[in-house]
Amino acid sequence: MGNHPDQLRQAVRESVWREIEELGVADFPLPARGRIPNFKGAEEAARRLISLPEAASARVVFVNPDSPQAPLRRMLLEKGVLVVVSTPRISSGFILLDPRRIPRGLYHWASTIKGMVKLGEKVHPSALPRIDMFIAGSVAVNRMGARLGKGEGYSELEYGILTHYDRLNEKTPIATTVHDIQVVDVDIPLKPWDFTVDIVATPTRVLRREGPLRRPRGIMCGLLDAGKLREIGLLAEICRGDMA
Numbered sequence: 001m002g003n004h005p006d007q008l009r010q011a012v013r014e015s016v017w018r019e020i021e022e023l024g025v026a027d028f029p030l031p032a033r034g035r036i037p038n039f040k041g042a043e044e045a046a047r048r049l050i051s052l053p054e055a056a057s058a059r060v061v062f063v064n065p066d067s068p069q070a071p072l073r074r075m076l077l078e079k080g081v082l083v084v085v086s087t088p089r090i091s092s093g094f095i096l097l098d099p100r101r102i103p104r105g106l107y108h109w110a111s112t113i114k115g116m117v118k119l120g121e122k123v124h125p126s127a128l129p130r131i132d133m134f135i136a137g138s139v140a141v142n143r144m145g146a147r148l149g150k151g152e153g154y155s156e157l158e159y160g161i162l163t164h165y166d167r168l169n170e171k172t173p174i175a176t177t178v179h180d181i182q183v184v185d186v187d188i189p190l191k192p193w194d195f196t197v198d199i200v201a202t203p204t205r206v207l208r209r210e211g212p213l214r215r216p217r218g219i220m221c222g223l224l225d226a227g228k229l230r231e232i233g234l235l236a237e238i239c240r241g242d243m244a
Contacts, residue, residue, distance in 0.1 A: 005189035012184060013148055016140045020181050029067060035150055036066035036137035039179035041203030046072035046177055049135075049201035050079070054173045058132035060084065062162065064155060065113055066137040072177060073111035077102065084128055085116055086158045090232045095120035096128060125165040125234065134159060134168055136197060138176040144211030145196030146188035147176060153228075156193045160219040161234055170215035175199035183207065193220055 017033040020026045027038040039045075049055055049072060062084040063073050076083050083097040097120045102110050109115035136155040141147040149155050162168050174195060180202045190196075196214040200207040221239035229236050 005191075008189055009148055010151065012186060012188060013139045013151065016182050016184065020179060023181065025179055025181060027067075036064070036068060036139060037179075037182075038067040039182075041179060042068045042177065043071045044203035045179075045201045046075055048203075048206050049175055049177055049199065050075050052175075052199065052201075052206065054133055054175070054199065060129045060131050061133045061135060062086075062131050062158070062168070063135040064137040064158070065116070069135060069137055069177060070111045072135060073097070073116075074107050077107040077110060078104075082129060084123075084131060085120065086154070087117070087122075088113060089152075090154060090157060090161070090234065092122065093234055094123055094125055094128060096123045125161055125167055128162075128165070128167050131162060131168040131172060134162070134172055134174045136174060136176050136195075138178050138182060138197070140182050140184045140188065141176055141178060141197060141200050142184050142186065142188055143207060143209075144188075145198065145200075145209030145214075146190055146194070146211065147197050148188060153193065156191075156195065156216075157219070157228070157232065157235065159195055160193065160216070161238065163215075164218045164238055170213070170217070173198045175201065177201045180204055190214065192216065193223065 020032050020037050025040045026032040027040050060082045061076050063069050065085050073083050077099040080099050085095045095116050102119050110119040138147045174197045176197050193216050198209045219238050
């Protein structure tokens with residue numbers, strides 16, 4: 001393993017993906033590698049997170065669209081919370097799930113990617129309600145609050161887009177739900193666009209960030225590659241002026 005920050009970050013991901021499968025705690029969809037891994041105990045982790053004061057007082061919560069956070073999306077809807085979700089790869093922007101407009105018997109389906117597209121409303125981020133809590137999916141996270149996704153930067157772009165449109169700010173709590181295996185005792189090198197998470201909920205415990213707060217604001221257009229700008233219409237919209 002080299003000492004380059006990108007190599008270190010990828011080595012941490014590979015270690016977690018391997019361990020979560022070898023110990024038999026990875027859940028469908030499989031394999032875990034290359035994705036935000038679903039895990040056995042995701043319901044318990046979601047239950048721990050939703051019982052915290054930050055979640056109990058939230059009226060609008062952003063939740064990433066990945067499988068391990070499906071129980072959390074369902075539980076929030078059951079509590080009457082408005083749930084904001086990004087479409088996969090942010091390719092079609094953001095969806096608003098309003099529990100008042102979804103039959104209660106369909107909350108479970110609404111918490112899945114296929115269901116949210118059918119039952120939610122596509123909303124431009126400028127028209128979304130203010131967000132009280134931001135949930136990110138993670139491959140790995142440490143006690144300092146540094147996290148790694150699967151390596152494509154979508155959580156950071158989701159956060160950046162929502163801050164650009166002033167839907168949340170540096171005081172908005174950020175949380176993640178992971179298996180205990182995904183809480184790593186290593187330094188995670190951070191990129192300029194990385195944020196730290198305040199709360200980590202696992203099936204057995206809740207951890208709070210022990211390191212400094214990091215909250216980059218907006219989209220760093222100069223650091224985006226052309227592929228992301230083509231793939232995500234909202235980025236092209238935001239960066240049009242910067243890239244002119």
